[in-house]
Amino acid sequence: MVNLIFVGPQGSGKGTQAKIIAKKLGITHISTGDLLRASTGKLRKLADSYIHKGELVPSKVMIEILKQRLEKSDCKEGFILDGFPRTIEQAEDLEKITKIDLILEIDISDGTAVKRLQGRWNCKKCNIAYNIVTCPKPKKLDVCDVCGAKLYQREDDANEDAIKKRLKIYHEDTEPMLKKYPFVKINGEQSIEKITKDILKEIGKLKKP
Numbered sequence: 001m002v003n004l005i006f007v008g009p010q011g012s013g014k015g016t017q018a019k020i021i022a023k024k025l026g027i028t029h030i031s032t033g034d035l036l037r038a039s040t041g042k043l044r045k046l047a048d049s050y051i052h053k054g055e056l057v058p059s060k061v062m063i064e065i066l067k068q069r070l071e072k073s074d075c076k077e078g079f080i081l082d083g084f085p086r087t088i089e090q091a092e093d094l095e096k097i098t099k100i101d102l103i104l105e106i107d108i109s110d111g112t113a114v115k116r117l118q119g120r121w122n123c124k125k126c127n128i129a130y131n132i133v134t135c136p137k138p139k140k141l142d143v144c145d146v147c148g149a150k151l152y153q154r155e156d157d158a159n160e161d162a163i164k165k166r167l168k169i170y171h172e173d174t175e176p177m178l179k180k181y182p183f184v185k186i187n188g189e190q191s192i193e194k195i196t197k198d199i200l201k202e203i204g205k206l207k208k209p
């Protein structure tokens, strides 16, 4: 069992890597952004009012959602948190409910982040993220290679102000959190395969129970 946190600016590829590593290790990938986007009713309305502006959803709401998710049986063998914690407050709340084995930061420049976010297209059905600027590019511009569904661009990726705000929050709120907790930095400006290799190497260094 291994509990991991993947941190990184938007567009760092942490979601892509979390999916790959979770599959390889047989553990569960939990993206708090995906949990919010999959929510309905009042919660969805509340979440959207923050997400569209590129702002953080209140931590009290986030920790409650995460707590409920971590109680599910598929988390017993381990999990990767993608997008949580994003602030010192969230990290402190998380410490109270679970134990974390390793924090990995996938590091990219702001320039790369903006370029990648503007090229990001997603499949609503398979939740696959494509990138028309970098890779993986879909074979057809707006169609999912796997299921043929139409790809869409997230509203907060299409909005340049929201991108800038999200990066600002990353530097101002998430990076200070990394100063408080030991973490390993991974160069996110490499090929997807090389980043996966680097991450697996770090996980391999963890002491077996």
Ligand code: AMP
Residues within 6 Å of the ligand: 010, 032, 033, 034, 036, 050, 051, 052, 054, 055, 056, 057, 058, 059, 062, 082, 083, 084, 085, 086, 090, 156, 166
């Ligand atoms: P992501 O998919 O990780 O880029 O998250 C998309 C948006 O969901 C963020 O810009 C926030 O508005 C919200 N969100 C996701 N995770 C968190 C979190 N841990 N705390 C607060 N807001 C979050």
